[in-house]
Amino acid sequence: MPPLCYFVRHGQTGWNAELRLQGQADTELNDLGREQAARNGKRLAGLIEDPHRFDFVASPLKRTRDTMELVRTGMGLPARGYRVDSRLMEVHFGDWQGYTYAELEALRPGSTAARLSDKWGFVAPGGESYQMLLDRVRPWFEALDMPTICVTHGGVIRTLFKLVEDRPVADVAAMDVPQDRVLRLKDARLEWF
Numbered sequence: 001m002p003p004l005c006y007f008v009r010h011g012q013t014g015w016n017a018e019l020r021l022q023g024q025a026d027t028e029l030n031d032l033g034r035e036q037a038a039r040n041g042k043r044l045a046g047l048i049e050d051p052h053r054f055d056f057v058a059s060p061l062k063r064t065r066d067t068m069e070l071v072r073t074g075m076g077l078p079a080r081g082y083r084v085d086s087r088l089m090e091v092h093f094g095d096w097q098g099y100t101y102a103e104l105e106a107l108r109p110g111s112t113a114a115r116l117s118d119k120w121g122f123v124a125p126g127g128e129s130y131q132m133l134l135d136r137v138r139p140w141f142e143a144l145d146m147p148t149i150c151v152t153h154g155g156v157i158r159t160l161f162k163l164v165e166d167r168p169v170a171d172v173a174a175m176d177v178p179q180d181r182v183l184r185l186k187d188a189r190l191e192w193f
Contacts, residue, residue, distance in 0.1 A: 002144035006044060007160065007183040008151045010059075010067040011036040016179070019100050023093030023127065026062050036180045037067040041074015043182050043193060044149065051075050051149075056082035058151040059089045068151040087140040090153035094127025119173035130173055134159040157183060164190055 011033025015022045029037065048054065058068040069079035096104060101112050115122040120130045128136075137159050154177035161167045161175065164185060182193045 001164075001188045002141065002185065003147050005144060005148045005150060005185040006047070006054075007157055007185070008037075008040050008044075008067065008071060008149070009154055009157055009177050009179045010061075010063040010151060011040075011070070012179050013063050015098070021093040021096050021099055021101075021124075023091060023097040024061065024089050025097045029063055029066050033063070033067070033179065034070060037070035038074045039180065040067075040182055041071035043074075044071060045075040047182070047184070047193060048075070048149075051077060053147055055146050055148045056150075057088065057148060058082055058084050059153060059156070060084040060086055061089060061153075064088070064151045064153065071149070071151060085140060087136050088150065088152045088156055091130055091133040091155035092124075092127045094124040096124040096127065120169040130155060130158065130169070134162060138163065160185070161190060164188060 011029045013022065013027040013033055014030050015025070015027050016033070017030065045051075056068065056072065058064045065084065068082050072081060073079050099107075104111050115124070123129045123132070133155050137156055141160070141163055157177045158172045158175060160183070162169060162172045178192070184191050184193060
């Protein structure tokens with residue numbers, strides 16, 4: 001099992017607020033998202049005695065990089081000083097990126113029913129499923145060999161609950177992943193702060 005790790009979902013974006021499927025679209029944080037990221041940095045500063053012993057890694061998308069820089073600043077560290085890993089990118093929603101469910105239904109009535117019935121296994125046209133995402137994240141996760149702070153996406157965090165706690169896929173796919181909390185992995189257990 002990997003060493004002590006903290007995971008942060010990127011702060012809110014305009015598309016989050018509008019319930020748009022973001023996937024790998026490169027969206028930006030909104031004002032609330034920047035506040036969430038800064039608060040999570042302060043929260044981590046209170047949880048971690050020596051941040052210099054941690055590796056810092058983020059998804060390469062702008063919303064995660066900006067969150068990481070606000071987190072690091074909130075911890076009293078320089079904004080830069082982290083690396084990116086493309087395996088930590090969000091699940092790809094393919095042709096559905098940028099749409100709300102209501103918009104997809106208006107374009108093609110009944111098109112979202114398959115995802116609603118099997119959120120874990122569903123693949124949007126040109127996209128990937130949560131299972132495909134888990135297969136992409138697993139090698140990164142299994143290679144963790146030092147304490148790490150990771151800024152990533154809701155889908156990636158969902159896969160952690162499958163990898164670490166082997167929760168049922170239907171539960172993992174449906175779980176809420178907050179943007180204003182920090183997830184700690186310690187001793188094969190996940191806990192929100």
